[in-house]
Each structure stands twice: as structure tokens, then as C-alpha cells.
Amino acid sequence: PKCIWLSRHGESIYNLEQKIGGDSDLSERGFQYAKKLKGIVKENAGNVELSVWTSTLKRTRQTAQHLPYKKKLQWKALDELDAGVCDGMTYEEIEEIYPDDFKARDDDKYEYRYRGGESYRDVVIRLEPVIMELEGQENVLIITHQAVLRCIYAYFMNVPQEESPWMSIPLHTLIKLEPRAYGTKVTRIKANI
Ligand code: G3H
Numbered sequence: 001p002k003c004i005w006l007s008r009h010g011e012s013i014y015n016l017e018q019k020i021g022g023d024s025d026l027s028e029r030g031f032q033y034a035k036k037l038k039g040i041v042k043e044n045a046g047n048v049e050l051s052v053w054t055s056t057l058k059r060t061r062q063t064a065q066h067l068p069y070k071k072k073l074q075w076k077a078l079d080e081l082d083a084g085v086c087d088g089m090t091y092e093e094i095e096e097i098y099p100d101d102f103k104a105r106d107d108d109k110y111e112y113r114y115r116g117g118e119s120y121r122d123v124v125i126r127l128e129p130v131i132m133e134l135e136g137q138e139n140v141l142i143i144t145h146q147a148v149l150r151c152i153y154a155y156f157m158n159v160p161q162e163e164s165p166w167m168s169i170p171l172h173t174l175i176k177l178e179p180r181a182y183g184t185k186v187t188r189i190k191a192n193i
Pocket of ligand 1: 020021080081083145146147165
């Protein structure tokens, strides 16, 4: 592909409450990012027609809502890492209610699988069809979630997948990836909101 554009969804209500998972709406700031994203993409991608891929969750679809492109696709495979029984909890609550799990995750964040949920390794595996499809595309903008973006980012940056849980993917930042023969060029464009 020529160019891959990546963004997390805008700040969500759950982000504000420091809860993981769920399917909450964007916060006020998150909606501001969604509004601003249109201009930021235009400014940096010019007039190329992008395909916009989101997850099936509200916060990514709301982030994409003002983008003026016809090709929009929702992928279940782009949904956030499933935290199973911990879905909707804060990290503090997880540490209190499932202390052994909290420690196990800290010890091996890549392999740790939430009870009734997923590990980073699981996410990497379910992303395979997305990556395959991406390889054959020209210009795609992917709006998804932190854990999922870490795995996609590690793939294109040629970083071992075991390191994906530690990749930094800040909110309200558009990432431009240009895969080249010798490696992928990265540009990070921060939205000021
Ligand atoms: O809920 C999922 C978060 O986006 C991933 O954060 O893997 O650092 O806990 P974490």
C-alpha cells in the first residue's frame, strides 16, 4: 500500500472514567477531535480518496463520522482487545478484585489472556485478515483502538509482536505510515484540542 493512516478513536466517556472496554460514546473532547480530523486528514493526504476502516464500536464510528469519503468499512476484527470479565472496570478495580490476574498481566502482557477475553497474541491472530486486505490497498485510514493499533503499528514497523503491548499510540494523533523497501517512514500529526 502507498500510505496507511492510523488513529485511535477520540477520547471516550470510558476513557474519562478510566474504564476499559465497553461501547461508550465519545466525550466532548472526543467529538471535537472527530470534527477536526476531517481537516487534518485533508491537509496531510490532499485530495486522494481514502478508504476508512473502523471497528464496529460506537467510538470509532463517531470518530469517522465527518470524514467525506464514500468507502467506509466496519471490521469486527478491529474491535478492542476483549477484556472478558474485566470489561468496564478500572485498572484499580481489576487489581483489587483479580490481584493474581493483574500481576500475571504485568509479568507477561503479550501472552496474558483476560478471563473470558483475549490476549495481545489473540488480537495479532485475528488481525491477520485485516493485514492481508491492507497489503492490497492503496490508501487506507484505520480508526480503531489502542491495543489493536499497537499490533498493526508493530507489524508495519517490523517490531517483534511481543513488544506490541508497549508501543506508544497517543490519543488525538494521526499517524502516517509509508511502507518502503528499507523500512516504514512514520509521521505523527498531533491535533491541538
Ligand atoms: O482496553 C484496552 C486498552 O486499549 C489497552 O490497554 O493493554 O495497556 O491495558 P493496555
